[in-house]
Amino acid sequence: MWRDAWLVASRDLRIEARSRVAIWQVLPFALLTLLLFAFALGPKPGLLAESAPGLFWLSVLFASVLAAQRSSAIEGTSATKDAARLLGLDPSGVFLGRLGALLLEIVALEAVLLAGVTLFFHVRVTSWAVLIPSLLLAAIGLCAANVLYGSLAGEARVRATLLPLLVLPAVAPVLIAGSKAFSSSVLVGDGGSGARWLGVLAVFAVVYSALGIVLYGPLEES
């Protein structure tokens, strides 16, 4: 399983490095979303800083769906999926490989967006010990859910519209817990206990990763 995961992740990252869709489409989309939110709220530094955690995670969420669409496109047509099945690739390995490649992209995206909210929303990170694990755990959960629902959404002709409908409600816990953990890491809002929200993010990541490992194969078969 791990060998196949490494193979698939290497393939996906090689394709992404060559096509540069993440850099030229997904990343600008995420930054644009963040900027538009800022325009909508107006030039009120207090309001911007207070809204920053939620808006940061909304931008990540929307961009992650776009990145997942791209990941599914890399996985290819039904013919390439059939070819992968004929090669004997472990479906759980394929899931983990796609998750790994997408995770790298989303973590990089989070880093850029974090720089964006620091610059445009006037927030200052005070607790990296909470923020970094929350970014990582939320990214794992988001990527696992996106890859799993991407497989459920099926072929490209319906996936583009169906995937956001499936994913966005399902990842609401990431939005809530991620925003709370973010709030507790910066000098805005009450935030609550960061560790508690890290727990929620960890449970979400573990549940969706486990579901993906178990269900990805049967979903692709069907």
Place this chain on the structure above:
Amino acid sequence: MAPAISLRSAVVVAGNYPVLSGVDLDLEHGHVCVVLGANGAGKTSLLRLLSGLATLTAGTACVLDCTLPDEGASLRRQVGLLGHDVGLWDDLYPAENLRFALRAARQDPSLATEALERVGISGKTAKTRLGLLSEGQRRRVGLALLIARRPQLWLLDEPHAGLDASTRLLLSELVESAAQGGATVVATSHEPELSVPMADVVLTMRGGAVIEQRLGGRLRPRGVSDVA
């Protein structure tokens, strides 16, 4: 030795529609079978059943000693399928595609270069993204994967389509070479003048069923009398 392929009243249903409606077929190891028929006759569905990709709904099917549908996963690893879409990744170079496929199939990735050279994919073409190659070149890359993988069962869906004269000749040589090496080949075709001469058995399908089975034109040292 059990036949390479043994189907009895094999039925495959897609949605509510029977794409195969009771197919009987016996094919020995090392034999070449060509399947003729109009569009929608069930040729591609037959290949998908034989590859373990389509689910057997009724009847019995044993392919390369794997009983379907239970042992479909074991069967797939022994099968090479060349379809209309070669099933490779457009953003990878031909050699990268083959190396990935060979690694995934637990085979030696160094076989990729030799296989590509055998089908005439070398130099600048080998370092071009697959998606930028012509249809014929893409099919050659698909053929190279079959050469490198050396599957026991070759399934070719209209293999002559989109190929130039020299590649068609190469295809005939590869099929003959695979069969002589003991592999079984099943190829669908709309071009009987090209495909029947390389066949031991020729099937004609209509409406998901085999309506005619006859001997092909392939000359074999042991004769064709053993082909029922």
